[in-house]
Amino acid sequence: MATYQEFIQQNEERDGVRFSWNVWPSSRLEATRMVVPLACLLTPLKGRPDLPPVQYEPVLCSRPTCKAVLNPLCQVDYRAKLWACNFCFQRNQFPPAYAGISEVNQPAELMPQFSTIEYVIQRGAPSPLIFLYVVDTCLEEDDLQALKESLQMSLSLLPPDALVGLITFGRMVQVHELSCEGISKSYVFRGTKDLTAKQIQDMLGLTKPAMPMQQARPAQPQEHPFVSSRFLQPVHKIDMNFTDLLGELQRDPWPVTQGKRPLRSTGVALSIAVGLLEGTFPNTGARIMLFTGGPPTQGPGMVVGDELKIPIRSWHDIEKDNTRFMKKATKHYEMLANRAAANGHCIDIYACALDQTGLLEMKCCTNLTGGYMVMGDSFNTSLFKQTFQRIFSKDFHGDFQMAFGAALEVKTSRELKIAGAIGPCVSLKVKGPCVSENELGIGGTSQWKICGLDPTSTLGVYFEVVNQHNAPIPQGGRGAIQFVTQYQHSSTQRRIRVTTIARNWADAQSQLRHIEAAFDQEAAAVLMARLGVFRAESEEGPDVLRWLDRQLIRLCQKFGQYNKEDPASFRLSDSFSLYPQFMFHLRRSPFLQVFNNSPDESSYYRHHFARQDLTQSLIMIQPVLYSYSFHGPPEPVLLDSSSILADRILLMDTFFQIVIYLGETIAQWRKAGYQDMPEYENFKHLLQAPLDDAQEILQVRFPMPRYINTEHGGSQARFLLSKVNPSQTHNNLYAWGQETGAPILTDDVSLQVFMDHLKKLAVSSAC
Amino acid sequence: MSQQGYVATPPYSQSQPGIGFSPPHYGHYGDPSHAASLPGMIKPAGPLGTTAPGVMLPPGPPPPGPHQFGQNGVHASGHPPQRFPGPPPVNSVAPSYAPYEPSTQSSYSSLASTSSITQLGHQLSAMQVNSYGSGMAPPSQGPPGLLSATSFQSPPQPQQPSVLQPGSQVLPPPTTTLNGPGASPLSPPALRQDGLPGPAPVNAQYQPPPLPGQTLGTGYPPQQANYGPQVVGTQLSYPGGFPGDPAQMAGPPQPQKKVDLDSVPGPIQVIENDRATRGGQVYATNTRGQIPPLVTTDCVIQDQGNASPRYIRCTTYCFPCTSDMAKQAQIPLAAVIKPFATIPSNETPLYLVNHGENGPVRCNRCKAYMCPFMQFIEGGRRYQCGFCNCVNDVPPFYFQHLDHMGRRLDHYEKPELSLGSYEYVATLDYCRNNKPPNPPAFIFMIDVSYSNIKNGLVKLICEELKTMLEKLPKEEQEETSAIRVGFITYNKVLHFFNVKSNLAQPQMMVVTDVGEVFVPLLDGFLVNCQESQSVIHNLLDQIPEMFADSNENETVFAPIIQAGMEALKAADCPGKLFIFHSSLPTAEAPGKLKNRDDKKLVNTDKEKILFQPQTNVYESLAKDCVAHGCSVTLFLFPSQYVDVASLGLVPQLTGGTLYKYNNFQMHLDSQQFLNDLRNDIEKKIGFDAIMRVRTSTGFRATDFFGGVFMNNTTDVEMAAIDCDKAVTVEFKHDDKLSEDSGALIQCAVLYTTIGGQRRLRIHNLGLNCSSQLADLYKSCETDALINFFAKSAFKAVLHQPLKVIREILVNQTAHMLACYRKNCASPSAASQLILPDSMKVLPVYMNCLLKNCVLLSRPEISTDERAYQRQLVLTMGVADSQLFFYPQLLPIHTLDVKSTMLPAAVRCSESRLSEEGIFLLANGLNMFLWLGVSSPPELIQGIFNVPSFTHINADMTVLPEVGSPYSQQLRMIMSVIQQKRPYSMKLTIVKQREQPEMVFRQFLVEDKGLYGGSSYMDFLCCVHKEICQLLN
Secondary structure, three states, X not given: OHHHHHHHHXXXXXXXXXXXXXXXXXXXXXXXXXXXXXXXXXXXXXXXXOOOXXXXXXXXXXXXXXXXXXXXXXXXXXXXXXXXXXXXXXXXXXXXXXXXXOOOOOOHHHOXXXXXXXXXXXXXXXXXXXXXXXXXOOOOHHHHHHHHHHHHHHHHHOOOOOEEEEEEEOOEEEEEEOOOOOOEEEEEEEOOOOOOHXXXXXXXXXXXXXXXXXXXXXXXXXXXXXXXXXXXXXXXXXXXXXXXXXXXXXXXXXXXXXXXXXXXOHHHHXXXXXXXXXXXXXXXXXXXXXXXXXXXXXXXXXXOOXXXXXXXXXXXXXXXXXXXXXXXXXXXXXXXXXXXXXXXXXXXXXXXXXXXXXXXXXXXXXXXXXXXXXXXXXXXXXXXXXXXXXXXXXXXXXXXXXXXXXXXXXXXOOOXXXXXXXXXXXXXXXXXXXXXOOOOOEXXXXXXXXXXXXXXXXXXXXXXXXXXXXOOOOOOOEEEEEEEEEEEOOOOOEEEEEEEEEEEEEOOOOOHHHHHHOEOHHHHHHHHHHHHHHHHHHOOHHHHHHHHHHHHHHHHHHHOEEEOOEEEEEEOOHHXXXXXXXXXXXXXXXXXXXXXXXXXXXXXXXXXHOOOOHHHHHHHHOOEEEEEEOOEEEEEEOOEHHHOOOOOEEEEEOOOEEEEEEOHHHHHHHHHOHHHOHHHHHHHHHHHHHHHHHHHHHHHOOOOOEEEEEEOOOHHHHHHHOOOEOOOEOOOOOOOOOOOOOOEOOOOOOXXXXXXXXXXXXXXXXX | OHHHHHOOOOOHHHHHHHHHOOHHHHHHHHHHHHHHOOHHHHOOOHHHHXXXXXXXXXXXXXXXXXXXXXHHHHHHHXXXXXXXXXOOOOOOOHHHHHHHHHHHHHHHHHHHHHHHOOOEOOOOHHHHHHHOHHHHHHHHHOOHHHHHXXXXXXXXXXXXXXXXXXXXXXXXXXXXXXXXXXXXXXXXXXXHHOOOOXXXXXXXXXXXXXXXXXXXXXXXXXXXXXXXXXXXXXXXEOOOOOOXXXXXXXXXXXXXXXXXXXXOOOHHHHHHHHHHHHOOOEEEOOOOOOOOOOOOOOOEEEOOOOOOOOOEEEOEOEEEOOHHHHHHHOOOOEEEEOOOOOOOOOOOOOOEEOOHHHOOOEOOOOOOEOOOOOEEEHHHOEEEOOOOOOEEEXXXXXXXXXXXXXXXXXXXXXXXXXXXXEEEEOOHHHOHHHOOXXXXXEEEEEEOOHHHHHOOHHHHHHHHHHHHHHHOOOOXXXXXOOOEEEEEEEOOOEEEEEOOOOOOOOEEEEEOOHHHOOXXXXXXXXXXXXXXXXXXXXXXXXXXXXXXXXXXXXXXXHHHHHHHHHHHHHHOOOEEEEEEEOOOOOOOOOOOOOOOOOHHHOOOHHHHHHHOXXXXXXXXXXXXXXXXXXXXXXXXXXOOOOOHHHHOHHHHHOOOOEEEOOOOOXXXXXHHHHHHHHHHHHOOEEEEEEEEEEEOOOEEEEEEEOOOEEOOOOEEEEEEEEOOOOEEEEEEEOOOOOOOOOEEXXXXXXXXXXXXXXXXXXXXXXEEEEOOHHHHHHOEOHHHHHHHHHHHHHHHOOOOOHHHHHHHHHHHHHHHHHHHHHHOOOOOOOOEEEEEHHHOOHHHHHHHHHHOOOOOOOOOOOHHHHHHHHHHHHOOOHHHHHHHHOOEEEEOOOOOOOOOOOOOOEOOOHHHOXXXXXXXXXXXXXXXXXXXXXXXXHHHHHHHOOOOHHHOOOXXXXXXXXXXXXXXXXXXXXXXXXXXXXXXXXXXXXXXXOOOHHHHHOOOOOOOOEOEOOOHHHHHHHHHHHXXXXXX
16 A cells, blocks of 8 residues: 555645545445545645746636646647647647647646646736734733734734734724824724724725825726725835834723723724725735734624623533524624635634633634634733744745635536535635535535635545446546636735646446555545534534444445454454544544533634644644653654553644653652753753654644643643543553553543444444 | 991082991992982882982972083982982992082982983973983093084984974874884885984984973973882883874984984993992992992992802892782893802902811701801701791701800801802712712814815914913912813814823824714823823824815714713713814714705794704703713804804803804904913813702792703703803792892802812892882893893794794883883873883893894894804803993094093994094904094004005904004003903904995994894884883
């Protein structure tokens, strides 16, 4: 199988694509029997430093319903200067510019290594990058100070011609005008009043073109008729003003009486931000960055009242349907998110507070627009500061690693249809011949809008094989899928990235082994997990778990080797061997289990799960555990309670947390101060090793994980204990003879129990 | 008690100098006052009335003396020796008297008679002289020359003959004449064209009694006889209309008119009389029901148990005992209360009583505050309330023994026991939410729409505010003002400014949600202007520039008031908004107005609509403002219709002031505006006030007029009340009043001082009661009556057709006079018009009121102007309304540059003008300098520094500062006139026979109006006719 793994890896590196199946069942019926749908994880902007964008526009198939992009899979008649579209088989003339092509003089898009290629669109004026800061002022003094510093820092990272704007809110919402001299000017809105986009634009004076642009930018009437606004100004012009403005930014001055929460008008502030951009820069990439230090407490979008004695909703309340504001607030933010998405604007939420801040209600803002969601305890933590800084990190070209206003279009060959996508996107509602009736995720369309993208943003795209069983696919026929991603590069260029892939068909009855061998269990696990999480957003938790279990059982039944009614005989091939384990951990993961998590945390976890690439997603599903000991070099160990040994240091990466755990003995040694003794320098090194490794992870991970350094018996050891497979619990501790490891005080089933049960069900003929 | 002793004897007039006695007696020296105003007036003091009867002087003496020394005569007239037999020389008047004495005595008798009963239209010149000794006075005083001379001599003779007509005839024709005055449908047009609007009709209508001889015989003697007992009466023998047609009238006009004018009582002589008798004296308020000097008279007022007339003036100081009697007389019973009136520096300011935590002592039942009307009994352990007669225990902390008179030993130590007016420190119980109030705030709200920017107004305001902010009012003992200030600019959106002292530069916060306006900031909006001085200056420098390029024409109005009110609410303090606004608020927002000015409505029953606010937004806004102690002062700079009726409502109901500058032009109007602004900012003011008027049993306050808001029938709420605002209160009987206990009024105003202290200001006034109508008539005060009539009429304007209101006024006037005639005056020919002395000038004032543009539309007066004047009058005090309705007309060409006295005024009639003269006219809002075509060049040179009349540039509102004595004197006079007035008067230079003269003419209120409005004479005829009808 090494070949398949190499193939998969190679494909991932080249195209940013991983399919659940790399050989496709050739009929609808067979495909459904495969249990795991034909689907892929697509990372549209996967970094390809080796891929220089070409400076011309793609050649499109001339059939209006197709418009596929010329790609290496197309058959080309060099003499007739014709090419045949591999999706619709339309024969197309090459455009005049291609007159000189021949077998030896091929354009890049025809070369096999350019199955992924990026075009730079020259048409149209470049749109500026736009950053609109929406800042909560109901913060503690040092929090606000830290936030101000971060904002200040971000300003210095922005390109000088990027446009920035500032909205602050507390009890009121202030939209700051940035170009004023001598007096700082802001427009103030009541935090309790829901305003329509039109009202907002009227009130900000955006509807009149009378506001002359002081900027030297020449007016572009036709293509980008954006009215520059007083509220969004190029960084280089208002650098000083902005600095002063931030400097004078005060905490919300309205008194907060004892027993009350500060009045925070997040809903209105966001509404104004969306309205402002909508009125000034529609269809231009822009980033609304919401910094909030607490839940919205008034106006539309309020999540909790200002009475402190009434706590913010919990999962318990939600189950009891005891949430006064949730539905209304969610509706409000969904409306905003959809409007922002429609205009290509993305919304980030940076929520730093000890309690919940209403991410549950606001999650759609980030989820639908591709914005970031960051959750921390305080703005005055490195978690926030570094995460925020990382947003502005640049690639080696000096460009931000973010893209705006992307539209992803998927084209399939005839045997396939598109069932849907799951990821930080919204549907563009483009129906077409290749759109399936059956929806998985956000379906019913062949195009999605992704307002904010970065090189790791990953979508799950789900397909349906529609080829009928009795319509065999010609020998050697391959199914093809083309992903066309148009986006605004951070260098303000418009670009189009085209990825075209093809896979072999196989008859599931005769060639099941092929198909089985080409199963990508990692991708499949993540794709199934995304489906599960997607369902969990709208369905009851237990239902989702049941569904997942059933799928797993069916998969085992289909691909396992066993004798009926004999659990002991059950075997899975290598390509499936890890899958049940992934599912086991997924069932325990915070994406599906809300126990012990607040609704905000769940939303936060799910948000990241729905956008990270495969590797990160897998870490989220099944955290990785490394062991450091004197017995050998660091090694990954089972995520199992049996791995928790007294003479080990463990490093666990759950994506959201990095936990370093010192075993009992190690902890005692450290306490005794051996590491400071020259003769125990090796102990010092041992202590240091996981720290260094953790640091490495911290360097690249976005968002910054919570860094936890704990030891045996430490209160924060719970982070580790809650993740490991509870192979030893208080229930079976004594029965098992206390060989090693640490007992977990839980009633959860262990992987062993889970597997036993799975086997039993798989071999049972009952279901 | 003491009074009686002082009743003046005839001779005493001479002895006046000796009067020094004791101040308390003054009450009585009413005599002199009588003399000044009218004999009858004096008598009112209970005893006098009775004693007076026989006293009257025989008419005989009258003739010669008076003419020459008109004034003296006038003054003297009051002191018929007989009347005041007992009294020693009560008057402290000494100084003023002295000069006149010589003639005085002789003239007295005659004068007395004249004043007491004025016969109008006597053929006998002599008679007229007598009767009008007073009237004549003014002319003779000031310009002895032409005017007086001519008027005197010529009038009588020609008149009588021509005018005279049989009394019988008189009556029938009057009808026509009547119409004349009211609707002026008569011949007037022709007359007007002649250039003599007033005069012609006058002559025509006003016709003296048939035979000179007869009149003398009949008219005089009886009058005097009666007159003694009654108050003074002016008898106008008024032969009805003129038989002839207009043409005829045209003939006689000029000579006649002058005659007529002098032969009817005029305000000038009444004022001068009073000034002469009571001016400069000390008036002590120790006596119940005594009649104070006229508002035009300067004197020192000493509080001895009743509130100074500066605070309270009544329409009558003697209430009828029964409501039947009140109905019979139809004299309104009202008090004009100006609780914060400015007190001259030579009078004692109010004492502040502080009972600490105990708070003021109040009657348990009626809650009246401790005052001189409380009677201590049982050795001082209890007291009986003078208002409700409830017997209360004296709180222990307040106990004090009584002396042998039954008075507390500390009577003179406690202001609340011995004074009519004083203040209490209020306890927390009297504060909103039981929290001590915060010091008030001023918020300046500047309209920065295009027009205000363009004409430089915004810049002007900003510049001025910089200096004004240093002069915010403060408590006397404080170093700096506690008042905080805030700034808002607006056009169709609002801009708030954060001027917190620690800011490097001001912050502007734009609120565009005018539909539901709110205050965007808490901290830094209202600031101490010392601390934030640099930021504020920075802001004020920037505002004009910031909006320099603005071309926004639309404005909002209600939202800014709302904003200001919300700001004060948020800051939890009372305050005052200064709004500088210029246009009709047409922007989409609450309170949006449309132009609904419609001249077609004028003179229809729908005319009242023009005075009603367009929307009820403003009223509810005003209600909120009052509830939060937010007073609104509005400076309007309209260049077209702005709907003052709507915009002005909030200022009116919140105790604010409305200023209006039509077509504001920087070079002409800025001075007037700045003066107003300065004055308004600096003036004494109390905030968040509630006034309660308590009365003794038997009557109560039923109606309130003024800049007040009433949530219920008794509490007068005012967001603020300043020194210029007066509230007129009407009283009605509940029951019978007793002559012994009189009618007591206590006005208590709970308010917050500019320093943020909660206080109670108490004014107490005792009035007499009488079952004699004559007493009632004796004690009336015409100035207050007119104030009341004006306010009630102007209030009614909203609900009733103007015609109806005018009719009611005329009818009531006639009724009051007829009642007097019927019940108090001696029998006389029906054709005689007899006026009570105290109401001698009621007709002329009433006519002025009727002619006021509010009640009688004139084409050149805009709807806004009418609404404006209507509103102004509603808050006027007596002095202001007097001047407003009867402007002061001063001859300038006869100035004595060495004198510091104001020249004697002349009557507001064209006949008083002369081509060689220069006159200054002022009514409290406007000032005109009228220049006759033949004005003496040296005067013109002296005043304008130009060689001749033709060189004068009439386009100026400030006189040039020329070093000449004329200039200095004139400017001094103008400033004196201006001094006491709440509004800065804009000066207009009027050159005779040039266009502006038309405007000026409208202020000659005794003449016939250019566009209707009867002359005084016409009106008198009209009233007389009404009276005659009533009597029949």
